[in-house]
Amino acid sequence: MSKLIKPADYKSVLSVYDTQKAIGIIKRTFEDNLSAALNLVRVSAPLFVEPMTGFNDDLDGIQRPVEFEILATGTKAQIVQSLAKWKRIALHKYGFPVGEGLYTDMNGIRRDDPDVGDNLHSIYVDQWDWEKVIDKQTRTVGYLKETVKSIVSAICITQEQIKFKYPKLNPGLSSEVSFITSQELEDMYPNLSPEERENKYTKEKNTAFIMQIGDILKSGIKHGTRAPDYDDWALNGDIFFWSDILNRAVEISSMGIRVDEKSLDEQLTKADCDRRRKLLYHKMLLDGKLPLTIGGGIGQSRLCMLLMEKAHIGEVQVSVWDNDTISGCKEAGIELL
Secondary structure (H helix, E strand, O other): OOOOOOOOOOOOOOOHHHHHHHHHHHHHHHHHHHHHHHOEEEOOOOOEEOHHHOOOOOOOOOOOOOEEEOOOOOOEEEEOOOOHHHHHHHHHHHOOOOOOEEEEEEEEEOOOOOOEOEOOOOOEEEEEEEEEEOOHHHOOHHHHHHHHHHHHHHHHHHHHHHHHHOOOOOOOOOOOOEEEEHHHHHHHOOOOOHHHHHHHHHHHHOEEEEEOOOOEOOOOOEOOOOOOOOEEEEEEEEEEEEEOOOOEEEEEEEEEEEOOHHHHHHHHHHOOOHHHHHOHHHHHHHOOOOOOEEEEEEEHHHHHHHHOOOOOHHHOOOOOOOHHHHHHHHHHOOOOO
């Protein structure tokens, strides 16, 4: 069964030519707004890492990284699936002080993403990965919420700037964020699936941050899967905006305060991942050699989709699609790049 949403009477507000120009404007503008809001500087990042370092992200533990052998060294490397762990190592290595951080372009390949085929997912992932050094006093829900508000503000400032350039655009994103935990959401809508809860709540609030994702809820299920070794499951969450075009919530960012020694120890055991304790990243963290941080990823193509009122991620990035997606988009008037 196709997961493609075909909005009735859809027609892109911008031409393909103007879309390409607007993508460049959005990316440059948002980077400036984000770095100013969170006190970040841009750094270079790897496209691939060595498997034995433990730097790569296994996501839900099922998705296989793209792996290849390097002829010159005879060793293997993996295309990154996210930079959550690498960024923390970089902050340590580069000597970033408390209150400052980095951002970078993350380009990854997620060949096993089960959601490819809908309007929001692609095997090609492009996002702004960011990470910031904090101290023990700021490992709090309050600081997490203030950071979320800063990111949403940067997005909404970018919205106004792109609307000034292209007055026909009216994405309608709200800077007012509503906060709720995944358990509170389950208590509110016990008969709905996690995705249905996200949609119902975000439709009502327009902009939402759903917190505490990764641990098991009272029902015995998880709201969503999270790797045990980067976000602290008690101090993380996802930012959602409501899309009238798709009539659904769009997750724009997964983020959180990162694990310290205590939460990493607990979450590795909960996730049955104790074997990772011997990897370089995990050993450094458990030994207290890495800084305390907050960080996340912000989808570049998804942000462009929202701000340009697009119906499919393939309208703002080039990827590979199955025949059903190609024919369905053509039928719906969605022009894939």
